[in-house]
Amino acid sequence: MTLAAGAVIAQDGATGLRAIVSDLALPGIDNGLRASDAPRPPRPYPTDVATRNNGIPYLRGSIVVKFREGTAPLAQRIMIDRVGASTMETPSYADFAIVNIDENADPEAAAAALAQQPDVEYAQARYLLHPMFVPNDPLYAQQWNFPAIDMEHAWDLNPGATRDIIVAVLDSGVAYRSVVRRFNAPAFRASNGVTIFSFPALGDIDVPFAAAPDLAGPDRFVAPRDFIWNDNDPLDMDGHGTHVTGTIGQLTNNSVGVAGMAFNVRIMPVKVIDSLWDDIFRSPFEGTDDVVARGVRYAVDNGAKVLNMSIGRSGPPSPLLQDALLYATSHGAFVSIAAGNDFEQGNPAEWPAAYANSIQGVVAVGAVGRDKLHAYYSSTGPNVELAAPGGNQRAGGTAGGILQQTFDFNFVETYQFGPSQYGPPRFDIFAYQFFQGTSMAAPHVSGFAALLMQQGITSPAAVEAAMEQFATDLGPTGKDDQYGYGLINPRAALRGLGLAK
Amino acid sequence: MRRASLVLFVLLLVPAAASAQVSVRGFADAGFMTFTATDSFKAILGKSSGPLYGGGIEFGEKQFFLSLGARRFSREGHRVFVFENQVFTLNVKDRVTVTPVDVTFGFRFRSHGLVPFAGGGVSWSRFTETSEHAEETENVHHTYTGGHVLGGAEVPLQRWLAAAVDAQWSAVPNDFDESATSVAKLYNEHDLGGFTVRARIIIGR
Numbered sequence: 001m002t003l004a005a006g007a008v009i010a011q012d013g014a015t016g017l018r019a020i021v022s023d024l025a026l027p028g029i030d031n032g033l034r035a036s037d038a039p040r041p042p043r044p045y046p047t048d049v050a051t052r053n054n055g056i057p058y059l060r061g062s063i064v065v066k067f068r069e070g071t072a073p074l075a076q077r078i079m080i081d082r083v084g085a086s087t088m089e090t091p092s093y094a095d096f097a098i099v100n101i102d103e104n105a106d107p108e109a110a111a112a113a114l115a116q117q118p119d120v121e122y123a124q125a126r127y128l129l130h131p132m133f134v135p136n137d138p139l140y141a142q143q144w145n146f147p148a149i150d151m152e153h154a155w156d157l158n159p160g161a162t163r164d165i166i167v168a169v170l171d172s173g174v175a176y177r178s179v180v181r182r183f184n185a186p187a188f189r190a191s192n193g194v195t196i197f198s199f200p201a202l203g204d205i206d207v208p209f210a211a212a213p214d215l216a217g218p219d220r221f222v223a224p225r226d227f228i229w230n231d232n233d234p235l236d237m238d239g240h241g242t243h244v245t246g247t248i249g250q251l252t253n254n255s256v257g258v259a260g261m262a263f264n265v266r267i268m269p270v271k272v273i274d275s276l277w278d279d280i281f282r283s284p285f286e287g288t289d290d291v292v293a294r295g296v297r298y299a300v301d302n303g304a305k306v307l308n309m310s311i312g313r314s315g316p317p318s319p320l321l322q323d324a325l326l327y328a329t330s331h332g333a334f335v336s337i338a339a340g341n342d343f344e345q346g347n348p349a350e351w352p353a354a355y356a357n358s359i360q361g362v363v364a365v366g367a368v369g370r371d372k373l374h375a376y377y378s379s380t381g382p383n384v385e386l387a388a389p390g391g392n393q394r395a396g397g398t399a400g401g402i403l404q405q406t407f408d409f410n411f412v413e414t415y416q417f418g419p420s421q422y423g424p425p426r427f428d429i430f431a432y433q434f435f436q437g438t439s440m441a442a443p444h445v446s447g448f449a450a451l452l453m454q455q456g457i458t459s460p461a462a463v464e465a466a467m468e469q470f471a472t473d474l475g476p477t478g479k480d481d482q483y484g485y486g487l488i489n490p491r492a493a494l495r496g497l498g499l500a501k
Numbered sequence: 502m503r504r505a506s507l508v509l510f511v512l513l514l515v516p517a518a519a520s521a522q523v524s525v526r527g528f529a530d531a532g533f534m535t536f537t538a539t540d541s542f543k544a545i546l547g548k549s550s551g552p553l554y555g556g557g558i559e560f561g562e563k564q565f566f567l568s569l570g571a572r573r574f575s576r577e578g579h580r581v582f583v584f585e586n587q588v589f590t591l592n593v594k595d596r597v598t599v600t601p602v603d604v605t606f607g608f609r610f611r612s613h614g615l616v617p618f619a620g621g622g623v624s625w626s627r628f629t630e631t632s633e634h635a636e637e638t639e640n641v642h643h644t645y646t647g648g649h650v651l652g653g654a655e656v657p658l659q660r661w662l663a664a665a666v667d668a669q670w671s672a673v674p675n676d677f678d679e680s681a682t683s684v685a686k687l688y689n690e691h692d693l694g695g696f697t698v699r700a701r702i703i704i705g706r
Contacts, residue, residue, distance in 0.1 A: 153634075456582075457584075459584065466582050496593065496682070497684040498682060500630050
């Protein structure tokens with residue numbers, strides 16, 4: 001069976017709690033390259049499966065609103081009363097409010113009605129975002145992606161940046177520390193799009209976590225934050241965020257595993273996306289637009305200079321995500337966003353990537369395979385500004401994906417074996433896995449941005465301009481919808497301009 | 502080829518000068534050059550001017566002279582990225598060396614006391630740009646040909662010793678606009694010449 005992130009249907013609306021059992025957990029176990037495993041089927045797109053919200057791409061019971069500056073509280077109250085709202089609260093790291101409405105009301109209709117009010121800057125439903133990747137079979141340890149963009153020579157010019165640069169990874173969390181946490185796993189039902197399966201309750205279970213051995217180092221992680229569990233412990237329960245982080249900053253030249261783009265930077269794990277296990281454990285929040293927007297603001301306010309967003313969704317635009325991106329660039333942070341993996345699903349506009357073209361310092365990244373050609377899944381459009389290796393396993397086989405260390409999924413996705421073999425997960429056993437997706441392309445650009453900032457280009461808009469100016473043009477001459485300005489060329493950009501050449 | 506021509510030129514001139522009883526003098530000079538490509542040099546080197554040192558040999562009679570001089574300007578800066586007129590200095594060292602070799606034909610307006618002079622001629626500027634971690638094809642070694650005019654005054658100090666100051670303007674067209682990674686192309690500056698003020702010590706009669 002195949003389940004995807006967001007495939008859980010909870011039995012009730014209660015949220016779970018998680019408690020630390022021990023901070024003295026064992027270090028992670030490295031199972032190495034899982035080349036002998038049977039091929040893993042790619043996960044379906046989350047839009048194809050039921051979510052915790054029965055397949056609806058947004059949360060019920062609340063919407064997001066931003067009032068114009070200076071709008072009196074009484075006026076705000078009157079306006080939200082008109083859409084039948086009960087209460088309103090402003091969360092941390094937000095310049096917008098969450099308005100609670102009737103569970104049975106249509107959030108999109110309520111938001112549209114509220115948006116008509118004169119003092120409302122925007123109002124929208126709380127749309128769910130998801131990771132932008134297509135994981136696949138673990139096979140040979142070959143990181144073709146770095147030679148493809150001439151990183152060996154680029155590292156001569158800038159060997160992995162320094163710890164002065166903080167890169168925030170807004171994702172499913174990161175395997176950044178060892179701890180044992182206790183969760184309650186109630187019974188639940190899940191759909192693979194065809195059949196609904198009933199999984200038994202596991203009760204209170206102690207779940208081990210460990211830092212990814214090839215990622216963690218002294219002072220490597222800074223200001224971790226979890227907006228899904230609303231605490232400061234953004235533990236990855238999916239593997240996506242850990243894989244993405246590896247491409248940005250996997251420890252390099254350490255005789256272990258694989259390399260990363262900017263291997264000396266500090267990483268800020270910011271969890272804004274929920275995984276299946278988060279859903280099973282009933283995290284209090286899900287990866288909605290407002291949660292992601294708060295994550296962006298948090299990262300910027302805490303010193304991140306580069307933000308990686310290998311996440312997105314289709315559906316209506318999101319003014320609040322646009323606001324958050326503008327906030328990031330106006331505070332000196334560069335943002336790299338996965339362009340989307342839905343090219344063969346009708347190639348819809350993906351948010352927040354679709355905003356990239358209109359904001360200097362925000363880049364939407366398309367994917368190429370080992371052959372440096374457009375990857376079959378990579379969304380296209382005028383918002384695509386750059387291309388980077390994201391893998392194409394249809395053209396290049398398993399090893400045509402991007403290799404990084406993440407969890408050994410045999411110990412994570414126990415639900416994939418069906419209800420009879422379903423059991424507690426382990427997030428302390430790691431393997432090197434090939435993934436493909438624009439999720440894998442975006443962190444190349446994030447790492448590249450970190451190198452450029454270290455090299456001296458401190459403005460986000462200038463970082464984008466340098467990337468675009470020195471990109472290797474692919475496809476039709478000039479900017480195009482598949483590759484944008486072309487394949488990133490880190491060495492050329494890091495070298496910049498001379499007097500004559 | 503150009504260098505060999507110059508050497509041959511000098512070898513032919515020296516005996517000719519001796520037979521015509523013209524004076525042969527040597528000189529050393531120090532100058533300060535402001536490059537015409539102001540923005541380009543300022544971006545890479547932090548300033549568009551700097552000292553240059555050199556010397557040469559001069560053949561002359563009462564009114565006319567022919568001099569051959571060579572100077573060297575060398576300065577280290579950094580490669581850059583320019584965005585919306587803002588220059589971002591990159592952490593890649595870049596050394597620029599300009600070695601102009603001038604042949605000047607001139608005229609002295611007087612033969613005693615303070616001697617004003619003026620002239621003009623041909624310049625060959627050897628341009629070298631090398632940067633850290635560059636492949637050999639990325640470094641630049643090229644000679645460009647241009648022209649110059651100058652004017653100044655010489656004052657005798659002793660029988661075999663004189664001092665002079667002069668100002669020189671040179672134009673040396675280059676091909677920097679052919680490279681996509683040239684800041685000179687960005688600024689549309691294609692001249693390796695500039696304005697130079699020099700002080701010179703001359704030895705000889």
